[in-house]
Amino acid sequence: KTAYEIRLSLVGSEMCIRDRDDVKHSESTPSRAWRCPIPWWAPGLIFFAYGVALLVAAVAAGPAWARIGSPIWWTLTILGHLPLIMIFAFLAIGMAERIMYFRYGRTAKVPGRMPAIHPLVCVQLPMFNEHAVAQRVIEAACGMTWPADRLEIQVLDDSTDADTRALVNRVCADIRASGIICKVRNRVNRKGYKAGALEEGRHETDAEFIVIFDADFMPPSDYLLRVIPHFYDQNGSARKDLALVQAQWGHLNHDESVLTRAQTLWIDDHHTLQMSFRASMWRFVNFTGTAGVWRASAIESAGGWRSASLVEDCELSFRHLFAGFRTTFVKEVVVPAELPNTYTAYKAQQRRWTQGWVQLQRLHLLRLISEYQTTPMRRLALLYHMTISVQWPLWGMWIVTLPFLVYSDLWLGGLGPGWGFFVYLAPTLAWLILSTAMASHETRYTYEHWPLRSRLLRMLPYMAINTGMLPHQFMSFLEGLFGQMHSEFERTPKAGGAAAADQPKRKYNVRVHWPYVLAEVGFVALQLGWTVAFGIVGLWLCTVVSLLLTACVLGMMWFYGDHLDLRLFVLTPEHRAMFPCFCGCLRRPKVAEPDPSAARSTERIDISPAPASSWTYPSAPVLESRDDI
DSSP states (O other), X not given: OOHHHHHXXXXXXXXXXXXXXXXXXXXXXXXOOXXXXXXXXXXXXXXXXXXXXXXXXXXXXXXXXXXXTSHHHHHHHHHHTHHHHHHHHHHHXXXXXXXXXXXXXXXXXXXXXXXXXXXXXXXXXXEXXXXXXXXXXXXXXXXXXXXXXXXXXXXXXXXXXXXXXXHHHHHHHHHHHTTOEEEEEEOSSOTTHHHHHHHHHHTTOOOSEEEEOOTTBOOOTTHHHHHGXXXXXXXXXXXXXXXXXXXXXXXXXXXXXXXXXXXXXXXXXIIIIIXXXXXXXXXXXXOOSSSEEEEHHHHHHTTOOOXXXXXXXXXHHHHHHHTTOEEEEEEEEEEEEOOOOSHHHHHHHHHHHHHHHHHHHHHHHHIIIIISOOOHHHHHHHHHHHTGGGHHHHHHHHHHHHHHHHHTTOSGGGGOHHHHIIIIIHHHHHHHHHHHHHHHHHTTTTOSSOOHHHHHTTHHHHHHHHHHTXXXXXXXXXXXXXXXXXXXXXXXXXXXXXXGTTSOOOOOOOOXXXXXXXXXXXXXXXXXXXXXXXXXXXXXXXXXXXXXXXXXXXXXXXXXXXXXXXXXXXXXXXXXXXXXHHHGGGSOOOOOOOOTTSOGGGOOOOOSOOOTTOOOOOOOOOOOSGGGO
């Protein structure tokens, strides 16, 4: 073993009894995470001041900063385009991964031969106040095909809701009565959050493999039979260096709204194309927190679960990478899950992920750069993998800087209209169209009744929603970089869909952080300022672009509180009913059930406010017969 592996093993034993909140002081933390002496949101104020200064300087000085084509002009232009150059570098590496998928990652993974005696498997189901989906995931996990005496279910329920605890206990009791080992672990506190629950449950099982599903997933019955064999070769020998087999995410509500459609695009693209390529080429993918199988001994060797960041799954994955293990991805096994169907919940989820990835960089980036031994090309790929969230501040810097460059003639469009299109629009549009086409084509078997044209059109809401998320994600990056490491793990509420139709809908609170809202307001103010500035000098195309950026952010802000059927935090359905022309364009109108006993002349369409779980284009009523015309 290397010195690092030995240190991990030793510290891993200590961590079984140590307080996990002290992990930042442990030697096992691969890098020395630093603390910022100022509030994490203070750099956001500095960045806003930078944007205001650019606007004021451009309007005050006018376009004549330097003669187009002069050395001074080229120097200022190149400096102003540094964020774009870095963005193009990320896009190029990402496109290379997607293209090379067809050579290295497209071939199906071949499972090995199972031993004569099936290994002992423990399925862990961490959950917290998941009343709508708890019963569904427990029953699905217990319904997986595996010898009953070799399967153990752990329901790690940290719920503070008494009804949810009662539901979980009742369902598990019924399952135990059928002869299945189904244990419930209730903790008095959420110490370590999800990582803490997984770690405590890990010490209560002797299973060789540990399977993890979040509460919003529904594993298919043959999941274990299709995934566990990948830990063995064709001779039935164990692949001891393989720590993780990750399955692909599917979707239970992919066509519910434009929000869920946009989510399916980036998930399909990331899983099917990128993770398949990385598993085949670099022999490493990160655990996605669910739908994966871990070798229990590998978790022990890497030091166990830790709550050092909000992405405890990815943090554990990189510790396995440094310890010499490999991980793989099997796109042929799809586990459907419920996507967040409200914008407020989606923002909370994306905040946690982006912030967690930045915390991961604070923990492990220096070790990956300087200490981890690998080839230069693989190191570059792993750096791209770990720093993917850096694109958010780069895009934020670019969107704030570009109007100044255009207004001051410090952009390549000054050399001719063609330069402006091929430099600023063509690369991003080409990347978006190609990645959408490849992801849609390669996931054609994932969806039974979703035509290719509809899957291709997902790139429109994907582009609008990601544009509207820019200031929010920019602040998530800042909080991850300058905020505290041990921040609270805020869950993403699940609706439960059809599975919970017979149960009363519970509305759990989603915390909205005001620095994020103020950042969105500041972004809108800046874009409106540039809209006026461009309009005064007659740059109408730039005016339209600024208005579109403003509309995307305002559109995302409009849905604040939609998890409680509110808009802009306070607008109830009754308030929105007063403005049907404005609010109706953002929802699908409800159609009243026809009353056969009523006369045709008295039948009316119900125009009352629809539930706020989706934002889709209005659709016409479905006509069941010719009499409905």
